[in-house]
Amino acid sequence: MINKKQYAFILLPCLVFNSGSAFSSSDDAWDEFRRDVELKCLEASRAGTPSMNIKEIQVDPFGSDNFGFALVKFEDRNEPGTRFIACTYDKETNSAETSSPFHP
Incomplete structure (x- = not known):
């Protein structure tokens, strides 16, 4: 049977050596999320x-x-002035929905 010291001795190197790859893939995942x-x-x-100029x-x-x-x-090509649209992206379905334009 493994005691607590032996368990820690086995587990600690695994955590240390795997933590670097977890952080780098996490950064890559966040970059991919932002692009999507x-x-x-x-x-x-x-x-x-459709008439928008982003x-x-x-x-x-x-x-x-x-x-x-x-x-x-x-900017809308048909109407002067800057406008904004809010967008919500669903992380589960990877789909996006937008609000109607805001006129500041």
Whole structure:
């Protein structure tokens, strides 16, 4: 039977050597998440307002437990002035939905 000291002696090296790969893959996963939020939110924004000229998109780096968020800044080719659309990205379904345009 393994006592507590032996268990710690076996477990500690495993944790130390595996922690580096967990952190690097986590960074890669967050980068992929942000790219997917941006892509899906841009697609959803253009589908809802085809005459938009996108100026900027800001993606919340991590989102909430269930959702990603982005803010799309654009100008409508048919109406003067800058507008914004809020976008929500569902982490479970990997789909995005947008609000109607905000007129500041």
